[in-house]
Amino acid sequence: MDERTLSFINLHAVLGCLTELCRLDREAQQLIAGKNISLGFAVKNGPEATLQFKDGACTFREGCSGCDIRLPFSCPRKFNGLMDGSTTPIPSKGFTKIGFLLKTFTKLTDRLSMYLQPEPGQLEDEDFFNISTTMMFYVILEAVAQIGNYDPVGRQSAGYIVDGDAKLEICGGPVGFIEARDHRLTARHEAPERCMSYMQFSDMGTARQLFDGKINAVAAVGLGKVKVGGMISQVDNINRILDRVALYLA
Numbered sequence: 001m002d003e004r005t006l007s008f009i010n011l012h013a014v015l016g017c018l019t020e021l022c023r024l025d026r027e028a029q030q031l032i033a034g035k036n037i038s039l040g041f042a043v044k045n046g047p048e049a050t051l052q053f054k055d056g057a058c059t060f061r062e063g064c065s066g067c068d069i070r071l072p073f074s075c076p077r078k079f080n081g082l083m084d085g086s087t088t089p090i091p092s093k094g095f096t097k098i099g100f101l102l103k104t105f106t107k108l109t110d111r112l113s114m115y116l117q118p119e120p121g122q123l124e125d126e127d128f129f130n131i132s133t134t135m136m137f138y139v140i141l142e143a144v145a146q147i148g149n150y151d152p153v154g155r156q157s158a159g160y161i162v163d164g165d166a167k168l169e170i171c172g173g174p175v176g177f178i179e180a181r182d183h184r185l186t187a188r189h190e191a192p193e194r195c196m197s198y199m200q201f202s203d204m205g206t207a208r209q210l211f212d213g214k215i216n217a218v219a220a221v222g223l224g225k226v227k228v229g230g231m232i233s234q235v236d237n238i239n240r241i242l243d244r245v246a247l248y249l250a
Contacts, residue, residue, distance in 0.1 A: 004045065005150040006248055007076035008149070008150050010080055010083045012049065012145070013140075013143040017139050019051075019057075019060050020134065021111060021112050022058040028111055031107055032054075033056045034055075036054045036055070038050050039053070039069045039100075040064030041073070042071070042073065043075070044074055045076065046076040069100070070092050071090075073089065116136065130204060137211075138174065141178070144187065144245060147245065148178075148185040160233070161185070161234055161237045163180055164231065165194070167197070170200075174189075177192040177195060196230050196231050197228070197234040197235045198227075200226065200228075213246065217239070
């Protein structure tokens with residue numbers, strides 16, 4: 001596992017999923033109701049991005065220019081330490097707004113963890129199950145793009161992906177796509193205008209079982225629970241990258 005790749009996954013896929021949390025979870029919306037504040041993460045030799053919290057919603061953008069609170073990290077490993085609790089960052093900007101970081105943001109990330117690492121009993125609630133599975137879908141979608149761009153093995157697979165959009169969809173649930181341009185991958189949280197290939201899960205339950213490693217992807221295709229089509233080489237190489245997602249998100 002590559003620390004730099006993990007830092008891109010942690011920022012874009014995991015913390016980036018706060019956009020979905022604030023869209024789907026009422027309590028998260030209430031936590032940031034009336035807020036207008038931006039939190040930037042600057043990782044030396046790694047990613048830089050800003051989370052903007054405004055009017056009960058959260059948006060994600062590249063770069064840290066103009067952020068209200070800036071958290072610098074000397075290397076990807078230090079930033080990854082933020083995610084496992086071994087690093088406590090000190091803001092280089094916005095120290096007077098640290099109350100948001102210590103209170104509101106901490107509560108948001110606690111709710112994020114609750115959905116991404118749920119207790120088994122929580123998944124028995126249908127609403128919770130749907131929100132958790134939807135968020136996992138987008139985390140995995142983003143992780144595929146970051147692994148394809150930065151992980152040494154993932155980049156080899158990305159090198160074989162022709163330009164075009166590959167749609168990933170859960171029937172009755174979320175949809176997104178991987179945009180491939182010059183062997184660089186970008187995750188999009190929406191349906192493409194048209195796609196070169198697609199992977200479609202039959203329902204939320206099937207997708208969840210695959211995400212949790214409870215069923216085999218090849219077997220699921222054989223049973224018709226997962227459908228693939230279009231340019232199969234594109235799907236095949238994305239699947240190779242998907243195989244590495246569990247390594248980083250375990």
